[in-house]
Amino acid sequence: MIQIEQLTKRYGKMEALKGVSLSIEKGTVFGFVGPNGAGKSTTMSILATLLEPTSGKAYVGGFDVIKHPREVRKLIGYMPDFFGVYDYLTAEEYLDFYGANYDIPPEERKAIIPQLLELVNLSHKRDAYVDSLSRGMKQRLGLARCLVHNPEVLILDEPASGLDPRARIELREILKELRDMGKTIIISSHILPELAEMCDVIGVIEEGNLVAFGKVEEIYARMQEKRVLRIRLLDRVDEAMARLREVPTVAGVTREGNWVVVGFSGDDADQAKLLRDLTVNDFPVAAFNEAQGDLEEIFLEITKGVGS
Numbered sequence: 001m002i003q004i005e006q007l008t009k010r011y012g013k014m015e016a017l018k019g020v021s022l023s024i025e026k027g028t029v030f031g032f033v034g035p036n037g038a039g040k041s042t043t044m045s046i047l048a049t050l051l052e053p054t055s056g057k058a059y060v061g062g063f064d065v066i067k068h069p070r071e072v073r074k075l076i077g078y079m080p081d082f083f084g085v086y087d088y089l090t091a092e093e094y095l096d097f098y099g100a101n102y103d104i105p106p107e108e109r110k111a112i113i114p115q116l117l118e119l120v121n122l123s124h125k126r127d128a129y130v131d132s133l134s135r136g137m138k139q140r141l142g143l144a145r146c147l148v149h150n151p152e153v154l155i156l157d158e159p160a161s162g163l164d165p166r167a168r169i170e171l172r173e174i175l176k177e178l179r180d181m182g183k184t185i186i187i188s189s190h191i192l193p194e195l196a197e198m199c200d201v202i203g204v205i206e207e208g209n210l211v212a213f214g215k216v217e218e219i220y221a222r223m224q225e226k227r228v229l230r231i232r233l234l235d236r237v238d239e240a241m242a243r244l245r246e247v248p249t250v251a252g253v254t255r256e257g258n259w260v261v262v263g264f265s266g267d268d269a270d271q272a273k274l275l276r277d278l279t280v281n282d283f284p285v286a287a288f289n290e291a292q293g294d295l296e297e298i299f300l301e302i303t304k305g306v307g308s
């Protein structure tokens, strides 16, 4: 559905994108993650036909964003990170205004708008002024706004930023519904766990380079290859450390008090073997556990050293 090939973007001397390539299949919820200034908004603006790349190609539904922006715009709904709202309009008038911008006839708008308000759980706020809505409600209204022309692709720039946990859950539920409707969704954030719970596929961007791309589980699995074991011994700590260093699947051994911290590249069977080896040799193991690598750690791991 979306194809990006060797995309670059320069702002003067500043290289915001340095040759990003990726492809997103129809019906995918794609999470674009990276720190501030990494190039997420730039990539999304190019896909939304609002910005021209310096070089490279981008296609939406097979249409080139430079050569066929009109066709692309019909296919996409874009929600920028900051969007102006028209405070003097009610929620319903606001959506009606955007529907009219897309040349949707008045009768059709009358039918669609209640459905959209329902979808984003704002039916009860139909007659409320936009400026009276909470941030989460405004975000949901913004989402409804980019759905007025029933686009196949949604490009949402940091839609969850500034939302409290409850509002984030609501947003996640709405995104699920949209995915079930067959929409392809691109959503950005600089907070990885926030995206992991909403997305199927994740791309990590750092200083204009795509440094990781894959299914959420694959990225987790990659981290699992580098697990960290924590072993607490009652005694013979130095001896145990020397023994552990002999094990081929052990990458590094450090000590934190009575805890031994082991960098480990083996699988579950290797891990079981390691524990057995310590206990049959009478090392007094009081605790043995695997440190859980969360997505935040994976993110730091993947992006470590990039750009330096």
Ligand SMILES: Nc1ncnc2c1ncn2[C@@H]1O[C@H](COP(=O)(O)OP(=O)(O)OP(=O)(O)O)[C@@H](O)[C@H]1O
Binding pocket: 011, 014, 015, 016, 034, 035, 036, 037, 038, 039, 040, 041, 042, 043, 081, 190
């Ligand atoms: N119009 C512009 N003129 C000059 N530099 C720009 C412009 N827009 C973006 N940049 C620079 O390009 C880089 C990428 O910016 P971009 O907004 O794409 O990042 P981002 O990943 O979306 O970050 P954020 O999470 O802060 O929105 C940044 O260094 C930014 O300062």
